Amino acid sequence: MRGLSMFIHPELTGVLAGLPDRVDASKDVDAARASFRRLMAPRMGPDARVTVEHRIAAGVDVQVIRPAGATGRLPAVLYVHGGGFSFGELDGPSPMARDVCVATGAVVVNVHYRLAPEHPFPAGFDDCYAVLCWLAEHADDLDVDPARVAVAGASAGGCLSAALCLAARDRGGPRVAFQTLLIPCLDDRGDTASMRAITDPRFTNTRLVASMWNVYLGKARGSNVSPYAAPARAHELSGVAPAYILTCGADPLRDEGLDYARRLMEADVPVTVKNVPGAWHLFEAYAPDSVLARETTAHWLTALRDALR
Template sequence: MDTTTPASPPAHPWVHPELAGVLAGLPARPENPYADIAGVRAGFAALMAPRMAAPDPRVTVRRTSFRGPDGNTVDVQVLRPAGTRGVLPGVLYLHGGGFAYGELAGPSPMARDACAAAGAVVVNVHYRLAPEHRYPAGVEDCYAALEWMAATAGDLGLDAARIAVTGASAGGCLSAALCLMARDRQGPPIVFQGLLIPCLDDRGRTASMRRITDPRYTNGAGMRHTWDTYLGPDRGPDVPAYAAPARATDLGGLPPAYVLTCGLDPLRDEGLDYARRLVEADVPVELRDVPGAWHLFEAYAPESEPARRTTAHWLGALRTALEAAPDPVQPGGPSAAVRVSAVPGGGGK
């Protein structure tokens, strides 16, 4: 991965003051990072290495696997809060990484945080990655993991009636897709979907996709290459909703959602639009926007005030959802509500 190219960023309307110094030190990324997929994977592992070095005393981890939908082996890591016994809620955590990278040797910081903060058994899935395995391999692995969680709930020590799905970026796309699949296939019930800076629409037609062009972080051009890597550059116009959930025409009957967006993220507008459409379909939604922050900014500035507040907020929403454990929303059920919050210039809640 090229990390030496000087950046020549366009002017920004506003960058969070605590993130400006970090952003100033970021080099430009290649327009198509997937041209060197090995370099992308190595670069991400290096970025995350400082946060992966020490064991996390908050959680215990065991590794196992199950047979996937194509006879493949799907590896998973099962996290449990240290010192706990009995039945706990479950979280299916789907890592991000443009459908092509993001797999780490151990559980990601987000998976560990979810386990400790929500008091839940977290299953971290190593789904098949593009471009070696394009859609639908990865999402079908994730759906198989959901079914496996429900079928082995007793052995895992989790409550099959209290399973949430969550993930960031590509993981947010996969989480949204799983909710559609579980509804349509009458699969295991999902009580909550945490869609963190999700990529949802392969068509690239929003204003934020056109507006965000800074080469130092994920921009509109990079997202177009992401979709090409996942779906293939020669895909036709009839992309299924399980690949790009924004294409779904019916969002009714889906579980309550938490949607996180960032002001300098090309995915911001499609996340906002998906949240709006969920509300219109009578799905309860909590929406949080972080102005002045770019896609996956927390990975670059994990100790910054915006990152700490953002992480605490979505973990609180996850914990609350699992504690309440409502029945999955059904069409014609209770009216949806939307809560909207933002991290202002001072990093407030």
């Protein structure tokens, strides 16, 4: 489906009209990675508001982002970048991770997990869980408060963040104080109304999501998919961290995010939900100066900041 037959926010119609078709990472992962680097490049420069230290944590490359001039024991956020499990902001700190650091005053550990197709599930999840454990174990070294450790991520990063909360609960792992799941992919089965409806080739759509899961799961694709790969497959959600879930109206992942929020509520897990009508997946990167993008970003950052107080 091309064109504006679905509702698109008036601020975004002109931006969408000028977008080319998205690159399918399952067909050309190098081209998809290059396309994402170009999209994020304007926001990848240095930022005097933060300091960045490169470290190896449990064998994984991470960046420890700290508010410039901050002292004392700070809250911490493990930030997991998005990118369909196959690409991401690997040339520097994720701009979203940097925004988290500035807005919340937290130490942010930005994890560069192994990527598919070279490293399908569970490689990326294992890396993220190992870094979460490392963060908790090195709280004194990092000068962070182990009682105020959150996880956050967008898209594939939202999936991995939700999976970390499930694993931490199941394994008696580090206590997670809050989970921020932004436009998360959570269900490999793709059986929702939004997944069937959103087919425009210019942004994340039904076909691209199906291809993403094929690449990420590899030989694990099938009926016995682990909830640490696709958190919607978890039978029980009680006991996980309080959550914030962001969805977008023109995103095929919308309904699985909203359904996960409903299931969290039913499990008596505190959850805040924000849906952005007329916006597509990661629209903020395409229209960063729009009022809609600024308001959406401010909303989830405020929720995360308040949760860490």
